[in-house]
Amino acid sequence: MPAVSLDQIISLCKRRGFIFPGSEIYGGLQGAYDFGPLGVELKNNLINDWWRSNVYERDDMEGIDASILMNRLVWKYSGHEETFNDPLVDCRNCKSRWRADHIKDKCPNCGSTDLTEPRPFNMMFKTQVGPVADSGSFAYLRPETAQGIFANFSNVLATTSRKLPFGIAQVGKAFRNEINPRNFLFRVREFEQMEIEFFVMPGSDETWHERWLEARLAWWESIGVRRERISIYDVPADELAHYSKRTYDLMYDYPSIGVQEIEGIANRTDYDLGSHSKDQASLGLTARVNLNEDSTARLTYFDHESKRHLVPYVIEPSAGVGRCVLAVLCEAYDEEQIKAPSAERLQSVADALSAFLKSAGKSEKIRPEQRDALIAQGQSLADALAERLPEVETLLAMPGADEIELGKKLRGQAQPILDEHYRTVLHLRPRLAPVKVAVFPLKRNHEQIVATAKQIRRQLQAESGVRTVYDDSGAIGKLYRRQDEIGTPYCITVDFDTLGEGKAPGHAGTVTVRDRDTMAQERVPIGELQTYLREKLR
């Protein structure tokens, strides 16, 4: 059973060290999250995969890493100073808040004209540069990494002798002062972008836009995000960003929060390179740019065929790393039944469930439509509790469910049975898994078994470079499940047979390798482990 609520993912992330709320010891900071020991591995693996697939496996791409702080004029001419700046007004009567440019003198909600003066709200974070804090000494934290690429267009062109079409890729942090960060990694104030600016001949932009759409869809599929969970949103003209002629948003169907953007693929035309150029009138620009009196450069490309300088068009595939991590986790998440719970124990959950539903039916704290949805869901669950036990959590995650006091009791009844009869497993692609291999001793107080297991672990990590961990803090079944939960593809167990002390003398010098997805085991000679795993982990 795949993830049905974001809470399941959030809980796993916190519990196992993928992602923590930022600054938690001081009560947290809204819209900031920290990646833990496993999270950083997963995130780095994703970024590396993106880089490999977009930079190394193509012939038309270079990479850069630009600074986060840039001259303020970058943001003046990119249009962000103007467009990332929304004047807001509050209605004193009904307490609603609106964008001043979206309403006329009257609150659309209650019709009141008792509005506050418009107050500017800038999405860009400001910081002071240098020791003197006067009005001219500030810079913005970049709201997108893209401008670092545009600003370096001529540098890259001059140092690499690239011909159109070619692209520049970059991964880095960006910052937006979101009014209301929400939904875990989905909307945060500090995030990482994986961006490509792909420069093409004007006129070929539409073809390249389509090609990139296909290329990006293929990448998402290659990291385990099923095609049928992604939809393409052709952004209507009135919703386009100020720099875009056309944009395809790739939308992923997240649990709890529904269909949301995971990547934007925009046709930015000649807007950015043109905006940052001097002598704009002579460049034959098609985009409407602001007059630039500060730039010292023409960001143009000399086309040898037509013998003229031109401003390339730009296709920009831009994905958020956090949203990507989240989507990959949601896709990989699974709860599987290992063995059937006894009728007696199921009955205790069934009783708690029916008490919960009775209480929900009488509750006046929740809205009728929420109550009806809860009861409908609960009843269908009650009819097939044996097969659908994990959905108790789903039920309790529904809007309004936490208003019902008996919910905690229901969870308390279901939890121990779930722990024992189900496993949580992340079916991550092996190359994305934070840990590739775990090594266990079958018995943790047998000196020789422990020593052999530790030796195997050391050797594998040192010689093959794959992330390998050792664990002996529990019975073997518990160790397997612990690794399942973080998506470790292979577990190696050293047992008595390995030492030649078991019932199968022929197995001396071999260990069992257990597959995460099938739970099947295979005996492999210790000396062949490295080759065996290299093959499997590819």
Add this chain to the structure above:
RNA sequence: GCGGGCGUAGCUCAGUGGUAGAGCAUCUGCCUUCCAAGCAGAUGGUCGCGCGUUCGAAUCGCGUCGCCCGCUCCA
């Protein structure tokens, strides 16, 4: 930002004015143990934070921070 709900041990929760609890997890021993429940012991919380009411506050009031839901906002 508004409205509603929530915040007690790493996790799930009990505790409604009188000395902070349980189960699981973790750690240390013991056990020939391949798919989470063996045995014994131990660690761990100024009850989100602050102020107030009270002889006394996890419990009551106010404020604040964070999270969740719905609006709003936002790519």
